[in-house]
Amino acid sequence: MAQQIKECRVEGITCPDCAARFEDELLRALFSAGFLLLAFLAKTKGLTFIYIPCFIFAMIVGGFGNFKKAYHSIKRLDFNMNVLMSVAVIGAVAIGELEEGAVVSLLYSISEMLESWTMESARRSLQKLIDMAPKIARVKKPWGEVEVPVDEINTGDIIVVRPGEKVAMDGVIIKGESAINESTITGESIPVEKGPGDEVYAGTINIHGSLEVKVTKLVQDTTLAKIIHLVEEAQAKRAPVQAFVDRFAAVYTPIVLGLAGIITLFPPLLFGFEWQPWIYRGLTLLVVSCPCALVISTPISIVSAISNAARHGVLIKGGVYLEEVGELKVVAFDKTGTLTRGEPVVTDVIPVGADSEKEVLYKAASVEKMSEHPVARAVVEAAQNHGINVTSAESFTALAGKGAMGSVKGEVILIGSVKLFEEKGVDTSGIIQDLKRLQEEGKTTILVGTETDILGIIAVADEIRDSSKKAVTLLKSEGIEKTIILTGDNKATARAISRRSGVDDYFAELLPQDKVNVLEKLIKEYGKVAMVGDGINDAPALAAATVGIAMGGTGTDVALETADIVLMNDDLTKVVFTIRLGKNTKRIIRQNIALSLFFKIAAVLATFPGWLTLWLAIVADMGATLLVTLNGMRLLKNRA
Known part of the structure; x- marks a missing residue:
């Protein structure tokens, strides 16, 4: 059965034949059990002509x-566990142990059936993702709405999504407003309010309100399709420990065959013992030595962990990264868009003259309303949040590299840097201390005034994510030795963000190649280092780190392609969940390998004195296999 799993992984973990295989194996086990029961009943009655054929x-x-797998393996000179089992059954028939051969075959078929069932359980979480995307969408046509299969929908088509329905394709809302449940993509169950201009993704749920969505991606290119494809690829990639187990099994099997031959031949030939007991012991050794549990111990754990992570909005691109993330010593963060939201917000409004805070904000927002600069938008948004009715300034003029000016209620208002006001001859000596303090806090300052006076100071900063401080605290509790910020921003801002988020250290004013150099030094010093970035401008750093983790992967193709692990929302605590999952996976794999070897060694030792029968050997092997499989499946329940 372990060979079947191996073959299935090569074909792709979501092989459509898996469910059919389970049904076939169940039927074979039932029929084999029926013939065996009939044989035993006939034997009690002495009906030789019935029980021998039934066995x-x-x-x-x-x-x-x-037998089928063994035949193909022998043609390739691959003496694996299927060959071991086939030789054991044929040998039992050769020495007249029909009952033993029949019981071994039945128990082995039950073992195959149970393993197929447990592997299928691990795949169901991914199948749920596949089933979440509707197969038909309601497309808006000039003559009305028409239901069309999603694979026939093209980019630019308009689909209609009614309340309670799933979004069938990735697209942009062109009409309507609603709350969208994006848990299939981000792992977050709290709906997100969306309206015209906002993106929506296939498989998400429209809570209320009818939407018209312009399709932007074909069905095979949707974010959900990419997630499914990445998880399939990840589950097919072997972790280092799994590759070791496969190599071990390939060497181990021929050794067992040779040892069984020695046990069978040497005692009768050298010491004159009877042939049948030693042939029987050799056959028993073949059965008990099958490394089924050992081979299945790693893939079931990897598949379960990656499926669980995908369900929680974390894409892990292979078992190798799952192992690496469990051994991390240092986590480095990009600042903008990772620890912070990447959008400036007004943090302070300090009146300097006779105007109140609201008056300063009103005058600044009236001028900035005409600008598209991110800081300008932050000022306007702050004014609106304070309930200020912002009107556009007259005679608006952008002052390149310095600020802007405009007329507000007949008064010329200037917005800009200290340099702008100094050029106008305005005295700024009285606000130097306030400016210095705000800059040390990592904030950007803009002055509001006239051509003769300073009216106030507005401070703007990139707001820290709600999850940043909590994530850094949890990382330290998980054994991360050091957390670091790598940013192209200035030292004052980096220092302030470091202090507010609880990060241990920072490196500021870095170009992309500088981040790579810092990471290489950290890897030499600590060994395993992760880089958490936004997946776009941090691509070199993500590639240089032991594990690259991209933030905010929703709809970001570059993030999905560049990073080793993608967080499908902006929750940094998912980094902690991933590290914890990696550690648990490694621990369970070690447990499985230890259990497999323990049962195998104990059973082999029991073979030599003749304590182990053929059918008891297969029971022991099946029990060990089922135990490690169920143990690995515990990773499906690992909580975020």
């Missing part, structure tokens, strides 16, 4: 899948 049928039906 043989039980062997053929129960072991058919195994």
